[in-house]
Amino acid sequence: MKSFEYARPASLDEAFALLSENWGETEIMAGGTDLVTAMKQYVTEPNRVVSLRGVAPLRAINATDAAIEIGAMATLREVLRHDAVKAQFPAVVTAIQGIASPQMLSRGTIGGELCQRPRCWYFRTGHGLFAKENGEALVPAGDSRYHAIFGNQGEAHFVSPSSLGPVLVALGATLRIQKGADSRDVPADAFFQTPATEKDRETVLKPNEILTAIVLPVSGAKNATYEVRHRHGLDWPYTTASVSFVLDGGKAKNVRIALGHVAPTPWVAKEAQAALEGQEVTEATAAAAGAAAVAGATPFDKNGYKLQLVKTAVKRALLAATA
Amino acid sequence: MATPQWPKMEKRALLGKRISRLDGPVKATGQAKYAYDMNRPGMLYARCCFAPYGAMKINGIDASAAEKAPGVRAVLVEQNMIGDEVRYVGQILATVAADTEEQAHEALRLIKVDFERLDMVLDDMNPANATGKPSGKEEGTVDDAMAAAKVVSEGEYGIPVITHCCLEAHGQVSEFKDGEMTFWPSTQSVSAYAEGMDQSIEVEQSKIHVDCQYMGGGFGSKFSHDQWGVIGALLSKQTGRPVKLMLERDQELMVAGNRPSAFGKVRVAVSPEGKMTAIDADVWGTGGNGGYRMPPVPYVFEGIPNVRNKGQGIKTNRGSQRAWRAPSHPQGCFITMAAVEDAAAAAGIDALEFFKNNLDLTSRPEVYAEQLDIAAELIGYKTKAHLRGQGEGPVRRGIGISIHTWGGMGHPSNCDAIINPDGSVEIRLGTQDLGSGTRTVVGIVAAETYGLPLEAITVSMGNNKYPFSSASGGSTTVGGVSSSTRIACTNALNALLEVVAPRLGVAPEALEVAGGKIFESAKPGNSIAWKDACGLMGPNPITKQGANEQKASQDLKLIDAGVGGVQMADVSVDIETGVVTLNEMVAVQDCGLIVDLKTAESQVYGGLIMGITYALYEEALYNHKTGRMLNGDLEFYRLAGLKDIGQLKVHMMTTEKYDSRGVIGLGEPPVISPGAAISNAVANAAGVRVPHLPLTPERVIVALQKGGILV
Amino acid sequence: MADSTKTTRGSGLSRRGFLKGISAGGVATGLVGGAAVQHGKVVEAAPAVVGPGDTAIKLKINGEVKSLTVEPRTTLLDALRNRLDITGAKKVCDRGTCGACTLWIDGQPAYACSVLAIDAEDSEITTIESLGTPERMTALQQAFVNNDAQQCGFCTPGMIMACEAFLKENPSPTRDQVRDGISGNLCRCGTYHGIIDAVLEAAKTMKGGA
CATH class of the missing domain: 1.10.150.120 ([2Fe-2S]-binding domain)
Structure with missing residues (x-):
């Protein structure tokens, strides 16, 4: 780890004053579970780390009839145990339970979970976000088993590592981003981006902006997450599907289906949504939606198996949501 | 007069009972100090700069900037690498010693290496890459037997390179002071640790001290002091400060040992009577930069009348292989037992029936027959078994079988047994406890021999000042130390009996010990308490030696070699995701006389879990452009967790027939079969062989798609 | 690589008028320092920036306050093991996966390898050393x-x-x-x-x- 300065501001105002407007100079630390590792791997080498532990309001979770607003510094365990979250959002509960380590749940925050860097093994061993060696992309001819099958035609081949990203997309959540006195609300699917260059990041956050809260609209929609993991305990999912829909006269409406770990961002499965919209949710329609979800996939040599996982995850998430 | 033979089963106070390990409390409270925990005054931290590519010619190493970095006290450049070729990623080029670990690590980045890239070979799945001379044999008439067979099954199998992945990394603390060098290493070989080191560090052998009371796992990778042992010592000499040098996790996984891969194409001929009549095996694999030995195929079924096998190694630009728990056996077992199960499936015969019907092709048919019955009963074979591919629905269940063998003869070991006039007793030997329970075994044998409680025994070990005991590998330690301890204690006891005999008015031959007393066998009332007896010795302690000499100890039935074991696995395969769930696994194991049933069972549970891990999760993966391990971490180099192991059942063979053979090692056998048993269970459930371990979702899905089960 | 990093740091921080790093000695444990100047105006109660070098901190470990010197980059695990000789928590993966470094922070289990020691100031840290002894185990x-x-x-x-x-x-x-x-x-x-x-x-x- 490179040496850096450290500060623990007591308020957001103080925090903003400490942040650079350029990536690479300062990093915001929430729980640190990813950042500390990323710094050890020299994935990021900030000159200053700004810890948000001292900004108490960021940890609050407020529930109303219309929405649950989760402070970005709320720990994953606090979110997991929140009564309103448990009552309304099984999709969130399943995704957090999937991060099976109690140690991770105590320290990891929801904001940090959304902003963690990709786990791509080329990225983590010094080949940059676009996984290159001497200018040549490593993933296409290399070990692509955990890489993207969607949205991988550009230079970004990694998958978004976030477990909650697809859930928030499926649930239509908004993310509150603050910069000084300015605040903006960004829909979850617009929060994530495929970086245009290696210097960019995987979210629209600017280096001197802070993700302060996640707002989950309470709509009564059915929702669920299904994860395919290799190990039964702590492991990175191979593929996840998060779904949300309203049952209107037995038919699924406002269907939202988002996939995780298959693209550089959470991936909205538009064809699958369309396939199910207006249908009853049955084994057959869920399977059809699953089959539709792989439309447009462009797997590499070693990750074609993920198509099968996508089909299954979508089907099972839809069936779980109706159960 | 006491004799060294083991007491009869009914006369044993401690042997074979379930006894908690002696160092349990100190480990469970975090007070056990491992090499990694040794903090010496003024100690420096060392970190190694390693070669980033699998094949490079090194033209120069410039450490001048690193030397000036904050906190850096010394940089040791591997001068002999300059002009030489790097053969795998992780080869050490220079080592930095600094005041703090952070400083040492950071300074590594200032070392500039001038190099040229060279071509490298990484692919071990392609037999065309083989370079070495093939080994193998042809016995009988394989082609004729194949032609005459009712069924010939054919399969491809593979088991990749995996690492030892000891939780405590390799390394040591070294301290040079007043012309003497002290090492606190993490080692499987305390007595021989410093062998061959004196010249490279210029300290004479008698001035090298080695101490290792606790060590965090070795599994065959920690026999040598290694290059880093020498580097740490030289840095300590150079700086005059103690130096801690422990490998970082990625280096640990890349350079500190791995198990050779094995791939094979195998054909098996089955007669109309369901007997295997021929096997034809083409096997290859890599030991990285190290040597390669063909794994035994056929394994256990060595009596198959017609055998042709060929083995070839592929030299790759990866770290060198080291002995990995039961070297060659898991590979030979997996390839053979998978081929055997495929043969049974091809012939449409129930696997258990097929195994039993072919046991005459093994060297211990009665043992396996008995063990197969016990295992079948424990796992509920009758109710669960079905022929391959008869499962239905998205989640399908299946059972798999495997059998294995191992030697396990006790190694050369020397022991001093000391009885003090105050009644205290001490055992000294230069062995080590890898966590297998060696310390406890020594204590139990001594206590049993003296008729004393276990708490009365002081076991002194883990230091090279004690009598030489061999390295712990190949399941040889418990046999070695229990034999040497038994003999030493018997000798010491007999000396004590000589002293006591006049007091009790009988000849020493008429005496025996039990329950803390020495008494006349024929008249137990004629007795003296142990402590009082020792009081008769005079001022000097009794010190007697004992040595385990293999032939002599075997003649005394203290030790023996050669065991059998059977394992069965019950799995579920989710054919829509490829995820394998282990429901249950059973191990039935023989290891001769059991010294401590509790730690013996732990070895078997541990072997099962380590086996489940390589069957389902472990695989060293490499960057095709650089040769660096892609998963040099514990995130994608997966180890099974608590939730992955299912329900485990262990049955030890403890009857007189097994017990009377004496002590036989147990560390290796239980880790041999899991890969085969689990792969066979998956084949049984899924209806198709998944050719390569580990059984990852991607491999299972591809196999299901190829087999037409998943479209 | 290291050279270019140094350049970035030197120019980057000063040019953008960040709060100037305060030397370790002057800061001790207080993370909230006095006023600081930014863009020519005084920011009230601006937080102290410490490091990057040695920084004195206090950690409350097993109910006892310990004073020690770390760098901001020093992990809690390294602080315990290397600075305080509290070695029960082990270093194995050093990447927040294996759990060998597990201790409790404010009563909850955490990976000490993934927490900065300086970020654990004001927290209650509990290590295995505070549980049983070989003679009196839990x-x-x-x-x-x-x-x-x-x-x-x-x-x-x-x-x-x-x-x-x-x-x-x-x-x-x-x-x-x-x-x-x-x-x-x-x-x-x-x-x-x-x-x-x-x-x-x-x-x-x-x-x-x-």
């Missing part, structure tokens, strides 16, 4: 011994800390709950079978009022 430690839930023992302290934390929240667990609840720790020797039995035994013992 019910769980005794159960680990009874059930031989350890071999080489290197994962054991982290495992114990994870299991104790689990039992605090789940005093009457089922077997499956134990499997779920101890998912953040790895063992290489394969002691999980004994660990599950040990946790179940300890749960019983603890309920017995021991």
